[in-house]
Amino acid sequence: MKIRTKINLTFLTIFTFIFLVVGFILGINSSRTLRQETSQAVVNINNAHAEHLRTYLNSEKEVISILGASTVFRDFLKLSKNSDQYQSEKMRVEKRLVRSIGSVPQIQELFILDKNGIIVASNDTATEGIDKSTDDYFINGKEEVHIKDFYFSEITKDYAYAISAPIKDDSTQKLLGIVVARMYTKNLNAIIESDVALGSTGENFIINSEKYFLTPSKYLGADVILKQKVETQNTADCFAPEEIAEMKEKAVNEYAHASHAAFTSYVDYRGKKIIGTHAYIPEVSWCLITKIDEAEILAPVYNLLWIYIFSFLTALILFFVLSNFLAQRIVNPIYQLRDGMKIVESGNLDYKIGIAGTDEVSQLAKSFDSLVVAVKKSRAEVDKKVKAQTQEIAGKAAEMSDQQKAILNILEDVEEEKEKTTILAKDLEKFKLAVDNASDHIVITDPDGLILYANRGVERITGFSIKEVLGQKAGNKQNWGGQMAQGVYQKLWQTIKKDKKNFIGELNNRHKNGEPYEVIASISPVLNAAGQVIFFVSLERDISKEKQIDKAKTEFVSLASHQLRTPLSAINWYAEMLLAGDVGKLKPQQQQYLEEIYRGNQRMVDLVNALLNVSRLELGTFTIEPSEINIVTLAESVLNELVVQIRDKKQRVEKKYDKKLPVKYSADEKLLRIVFQNLLSNAIKYTPAQGKISLSIWPEKDKIKIEVKDTGMGIPKNQQAKIFEKLFRADNVRATDTEGTGLGLYIVKALMDAIKGKINFQSVENKGTTFWIEMPATGWQKKQGTKTIS
Amino acid sequence: MLNKKIGKEKLHKHIILVVEDERPLQEAIKAKLIKEGFEVVTARAVREAYNFLKDIKNVEAIWLDHYLLGQENGLDFVVAVKENNQWIKIPIFVVSNTASPDKVQTYLRLGVHKYYTKADNRLDQIIKDIKKFLNKGEE
Numbered sequence: 001m002k003i004r005t006k007i008n009l010t011f012l013t014i015f016t017f018i019f020l021v022v023g024f025i026l027g028i029n030s031s032r033t034l035r036q037e038t039s040q041a042v043v044n045i046n047n048a049h050a051e052h053l054r055t056y057l058n059s060e061k062e063v064i065s066i067l068g069a070s071t072v073f074r075d076f077l078k079l080s081k082n083s084d085q086y087q088s089e090k091m092r093v094e095k096r097l098v099r100s101i102g103s104v105p106q107i108q109e110l111f112i113l114d115k116n117g118i119i120v121a122s123n124d125t126a127t128e129g130i131d132k133s134t135d136d137y138f139i140n141g142k143e144e145v146h147i148k149d150f151y152f153s154e155i156t157k158d159y160a161y162a163i164s165a166p167i168k169d170d171s172t173q174k175l176l177g178i179v180v181a182r183m184y185t186k187n188l189n190a191i192i193e194s195d196v197a198l199g200s201t202g203e204n205f206i207i208n209s210e211k212y213f214l215t216p217s218k219y220l221g222a223d224v225i226l227k228q229k230v231e232t233q234n235t236a237d238c239f240a241p242e243e244i245a246e247m248k249e250k251a252v253n254e255y256a257h258a259s260h261a262a263f264t265s266y267v268d269y270r271g272k273k274i275i276g277t278h279a280y281i282p283e284v285s286w287c288l289i290t291k292i293d294e295a296e297i298l299a300p301v302y303n304l305l306w307i308y309i310f311s312f313l314t315a316l317i318l319f320f321v322l323s324n325f326l327a328q329r330i331v332n333p334i335y336q337l338r339d340g341m342k343i344v345e346s347g348n349l350d351y352k353i354g355i356a357g358t359d360e361v362s363q364l365a366k367s368f369d370s371l372v373v374a375v376k377k378s379r380a381e382v383d384k385k386v387k388a389q390t391q392e393i394a395g396k397a398a399e400m401s402d403q404q405k406a407i408l409n410i411l412e413d414v415e416e417e418k419e420k421t422t423i424l425a426k427d428l429e430k431f432k433l434a435v436d437n438a439s440d441h442i443v444i445t446d447p448d449g450l451i452l453y454a455n456r457g458v459e460r461i462t463g464f465s466i467k468e469v470l471g472q473k474a475g476n477k478q479n480w481g482g483q484m485a486q487g488v489y490q491k492l493w494q495t496i497k498k499d500k501k502n503f504i505g506e507l508n509n510r511h512k513n514g515e516p517y518e519v520i521a522s523i524s525p526v527l528n529a530a531g532q533v534i535f536f537v538s539l540e541r542d543i544s545k546e547k548q549i550d551k552a553k554t555e556f557v558s559l560a561s562h563q564l565r566t567p568l569s570a571i572n573w574y575a576e577m578l579l580a581g582d583v584g585k586l587k588p589q590q591q592q593y594l595e596e597i598y599r600g601n602q603r604m605v606d607l608v609n610a611l612l613n614v615s616r617l618e619l620g621t622f623t624i625e626p627s628e629i630n631i632v633t634l635a636e637s638v639l640n641e642l643v644v645q646i647r648d649k650k651q652r653v654e655k656k657y658d659k660k661l662p663v664k665y666s667a668d669e670k671l672l673r674i675v676f677q678n679l680l681s682n683a684i685k686y687t688p689a690q691g692k693i694s695l696s697i698w699p700e701k702d703k704i705k706i707e708v709k710d711t712g713m714g715i716p717k718n719q720q721a722k723i724f725e726k727l728f729r730a731d732n733v734r735a736t737d738t739e740g741t742g743l744g745l746y747i748v749k750a751l752m753d754a755i756k757g758k759i760n761f762q763s764v765e766n767k768g769t770t771f772w773i774e775m776p777a778t779g780w781q782k783k784q785g786t787k788t789i790s
Numbered sequence: 791m792l793n794k795k796i797g798k799e800k801l802h803k804h805i806i807l808v809v810e811d812e813r814p815l816q817e818a819i820k821a822k823l824i825k826e827g828f829e830v831v832t833a834r835a836v837r838e839a840y841n842f843l844k845d846i847k848n849v850e851a852i853w854l855d856h857y858l859l860g861q862e863n864g865l866d867f868v869v870a871v872k873e874n875n876q877w878i879k880i881p882i883f884v885v886s887n888t889a890s891p892d893k894v895q896t897y898l899r900l901g902v903h904k905y906y907t908k909a910d911n912r913l914d915q916i917i918k919d920i921k922k923f924l925n926k927g928e929e
Contacts, residue, residue: 562857565887566812569908573818576912582825605909 003334004327011323012316019312026308031301035275038297041197043277046290049204050279052191057283060163060183061145063104068145068165068179072096073112076121077167077176090121097123108160109182112167113138115175127155132180137164141178147284150185150214150226159185159225161284189215192288201274202292209285211235219270230289233266238278238287247280333361341368349376441519441540447497447533449473461519461542463512474538480509483516496525496536506543517544557615564608571601603739610743613674614726617750624671624754624783628664631672631697631704632657638676639695642684649689658698665704666779671751678744679708679771685740686733686769687712699777706773714765723761724749732765748773755780804924805829805846808853809839809867810885815908819853819885822913826921836862840870843877851920854902856886856893865893868900881923885916 001009067073073096076089097110101123111122117133132138140146141164148162164180192204192215203218211229216222237243268274268291276291333355340353349372355365435442441461444453451474454466462469462480475481475489482489484507495503503523510516519540525533575598578586586594616622639646639653646653683693687710694709713732715723722728727742734740745759752759756776763769806823810816811834823830831846833839835858843849852871856864864884871877881903894905903923906916 562887565907565909566815569887570812570814570818572909573815573822573913576914577818577822577825580914582822608909 002331004324004331007327007330008320008323012320015316015319019315023305023308023312027301027305030304031298034297034301038275038292039277042202042275042290042292045197045202046204046277046279046288049192049290050281050288053188053206053281053286053288054283056187056191057147057281060106060181061147061165061283064163064179064181065145065165067100067110067181068167070096070167070179071170073121073167073179074170074176077112077114078169093121094123094125097121104181106183106187107181108156108158108184111180113178113180115177117178120177124155137162137180138178140164141180142166142175149208149284152226153182156182161185185214198290198292199296201296202290204288204290205230206281206286206288207235209239209287211239211287214286217269228269230269232268234268234276234278234289234291235287238280238289243280244282244285248282250282333357333359333365337361337365337368340365344368344372349373349379441538441542443469443474443538443540445474445536445538447535449475449493449536452535461511461517461540462509474536475507475509480511481507483508483510492523496523497533500525500527500531500533507540509540517542518547519543553615557612560608560612565605568601568605568608571597572605575601607741610741610747613747614743614750617747617754622754622783624668624780626666626668626780626782629667629669629672630663631661631665631667631706634669634672635676635695635697635706638673638680641677642680645681645684646693649684649687649691651684651687651690652692654692654694656694656696656698658696660699661697661704662699662777667755667775668780671780675706675748675751675773678748679706679773682744683708683710683712683769686710686736702777704775704777706775707770708773709768709770711768714767714769715761715763716765720761720763724759754783803827803829804850804921805831805848806851806853806920807839807842807846807849808832809836809858809864810834810853810855811857811859812855815855818913822917823853826914826917828917835859836864836867836870839867843871843874843880847876849877849880850924852880852882853920854882854884854886856884856888865896865900868897868902872901881920883916883920885911 072089072093076086076093079086079089093112097112101107101110109123111119111124111127113132114120117131117135117138119127119130119132122128135148137146137148140148143166145163145165148164150159150161152158153160160182162180162182164178166175167177167179168175188206192206198204204215205217206214207230208214208226211231212226213224213228213230215225217224217228220228266274266276268276273294274291275294275297276289278290279288280286281288336355337353340351343351351372352369353365354369355362436455438455438457439460441457442453442455443451443458445451451469451472454469456466458469459465464479469479472478488507492503492505495501502525503521505521507519507521508516509519520543521538521540523536523538526535526537528534575594577583578594579591579598613622635655635657639655680693680695687693691711693711694707696705696707696709698705713736715730716732719728719730723730724745726746728746729740729742749759751757752773752775758772758774760772760774761769804827806828808816808819808823808830810819810832813834816832816834820830820832831842831849833842837860839852854864854867858864858867864886868882868884871880871882878901882901883904883906884897884902885906885908887908897905904919
């Protein structure tokens with residue numbers, strides 16, 4: 001909170017507090033005084049009016065009682081009706097009545113009842129003879145003066161009260177009759193009429209013993225008379241028995257009494273708060289009520305309050321202005337100081353607050369100014385130092401950042417290396433496992449051939465334990481080697497150590513138990529970056545079993561070729577002789593049958609030959625003996641052999657031999673013949689009569705290509721994948737021709753594989769088939785084997 | 791001995807020694823050769839054939855199979871024949887079903903005239919070749 005606000009608030013709070021306390025005390029006091037004063041005034045007014053009323057009523061009673069004692073009336077009443085004087089006396093009485101009314105203006109009507117209650121004389125003669133014996137004023141007026149309570153007179157059509165007094169025989173005191181005066185009520189109204197002292201809201205009114213209004217209400221008018229009751233604390237107290245008893249004993253002038261304090265703050269018949277009192281009127285058992293509205297009494301207090309508030313506010317504003325002005329005077333220099341400090345704080349050390357004067361704030365400002373000068377000076381020095389240090393730190397930070405980067409890089413590299421190493425270790429583990437458990441004999445040696453590592457295959461194949469052979473020279477007489485001529489080993493070492501090349505070859509070894517075995521060995525030198533041998537890796541596979549199987553197969557093939565062909569030869573030659581008529585001419589049917597036998601036998605021979613070729617091919621033991629041949633000549637010769645079949649089927653043969661074809665081509669004539677025979681005979685066989693067969697041969701890049709195309713039955717699409725399988729024959733071919741062996745294309749494919757050639761085809765069923773052969777333009781490679789293919 | 795006389799009497803008949811262990815084949819060869827005008831001597835083992843050569847001086851051709859009865863085969867016989875100067879010029883026609891190339895090569899190197907695979911050749915064709923060779927020699 002600002003100082004100015006604090007000063008203002010403090011002053012205002014104190015001021016307001018004092019004002020409120022004073023106002024409160026004043027208000028309470030003045031309202032209490034006003035109440036007391038008013039209360040007293042009300043009591044006084046009430047007393048005065050009550051006295052007046054009683055006096056009035058008593059005087060009226062007096063008047064009527066005097067009238068009752070009038071000898072005129074007495075005499076008249078003593079007369080008999082029938083007497084002569086009666087009428088004259090009556091007139092006298094009547095005159096007297098009228099005269100009385102004239103002299104007592106309050107009297108409305110005056111009449112005389114006889115002792116039986118009959119009106120015998122009246123100022124209004126019309127009423128004579130009316131029986132009033134049951135009337136209150138008759139009954140109660142027999143002994144003394146009686147005031148009959150308010151009633152509504154049917155005769156006058158007005159409210160009235162009546163006073164009756166007995167007329168007695170002056171000697172005997174016997175009742176002669178009663179004089180009755182009906183009184184105007186307006187006089188009563190006048191008596192109790194509001195006093196000026198009751199202000200604008202105060203009023204007096206009378207109620208009877210039944211608490212009905214007898215005089216008009218200031219607020220409700222005259223209609224309330226005998227019609228509305230007033231049930232308040234005031235009226236209840238007025239008719240309290242002790243009050244009545246007390247009042248009855250008191251003389252009229254004794255009425256005023258100090259003890260009879262006014263009621264304060266009770267609620268009147270309107271429900272309004274009033275200050276009021278009452279007075280019991282014993283003569284008529286009435287009650288005079290006097291009251292005034294509290295609001296009216298307190299009005300001056302409220303007025304005072306408003307004035308008080310107004311003056312309070314005025315004083316407040318004035319006070320505020322004053323205190324503000326004062327605060328301003330005190331605070332302004334402080335603000336100046338504060339603002340100056342802010343400017344300095346924001347960095348302007350050249351700023352001077354410079355408050356003139358000799359007070360505390362001015363002194364403070366001056367001290368601050370000199371402090372700032374001092375600070376400025378020291379700061380300049382500090383800045384200088386800091387600048388120097390900052391530069392130094394920045395340099396070091398850059399250095400450190402570089403170092404950190406370098407370290408991070410190294411860490412990354414290390415991490416990478418670690419990962420690589422882990423992967424390598426895993427790979428190495430895998431490789432080691434693989435090598436350890438490989439079925440082949442694997443040995444790693446140093447450059448001198450001393451064994452560094454041997455796998456389990458070594459133990460299994462050689463019979464020597466790994467422990468035994470480690471450190472020994474590999475393939476030495478000491479272990480599994482040294483079984484072959486010295487030259488072989490010399491050549492081996494020459495290859496791997498001097499030439500630093502891979503050695504592959506078959507070697508004869510010896511098992512630990514002395515049994516010889518054959519291996520195919522692959523020994524590779526492992527070189528370092530400088531090209532020096534670090535170690536050798538030797539892989540050896542035991543091929544003894546394969547060799548044995550190979551030998552067995554070879555023997556089987558030669559045996560089969562002999563044994564199968566011998567009976568076939570017998571059939572062949574005998575049939576031949578029979579057909580030649582060597583033992584006599586055959587009958588035509590015999591001739592025909594024999595020809596079938598001969599042909600069947602030829603097929604069997606072909607089949608056996610084909611099977612033999614296949615087995616040789618599979619063994620890989622067949623020989624390829626290339627010689628310089630002319631491909632076209634060979635093709636023509638094969639076509640010539642097939643000329644009979646072609647002519648039989650009336651097929652057309654189209655030949656296309658490229659001019660660029662070499663005159664001499666290096667190939668195995670027998671094998672190439674088999675290729676041509678197979679492809680061409682198939683084309684002829686599976687092409688219907690009058691079909692076309694095309695043979696094309698041409699060179700293309702480094703290849704010689706042969707194409708055999710037919711318009712035959714084709715190969716079903718779903719069987720094309722199997723066409724080169726052994727003994728496979730397509731469904732459509734099998735249905736039409738029984739002579740095929742299912743070996744022809746298999747043999748051609750095997751041959752092509754052996755000479756690094758290719759065979760391909762394209763076929764659409766019932767449209768035709770095209771076969772392509774690709775052979776290396778450089779010719780066939782020689783292959784040494786044990787068998788030729790016939 | 792009987793054959794010897796006959797051979798001398800019938801000048802134009804060539805004497806041929808057929809060494810073949812398989813009886814049905816031997817019969818067929820013999821029958822066909824006779825039909826073709828040959829005088830035929832048959833043997834089933836090397837020793838037997840060798841004896842015939844010794845006994846019958848004018849054998850003009852030898853028909854030889856590879857596998858024969860007994861321990862020795864056609865090669866042994868060829869070696870024996872070619873060792874003897876008297877017989878060195880007798881043409882040998884190997885007719886066998888055992889067509890392994892090494893054997894064929896061996897026979898040809900030892901000086902046999904021709905090698906035939908039985909199953910692949912007609913009798914008349916082989917005999918025609920023999921006749922042609924013999925007549926050529928005569929001319």
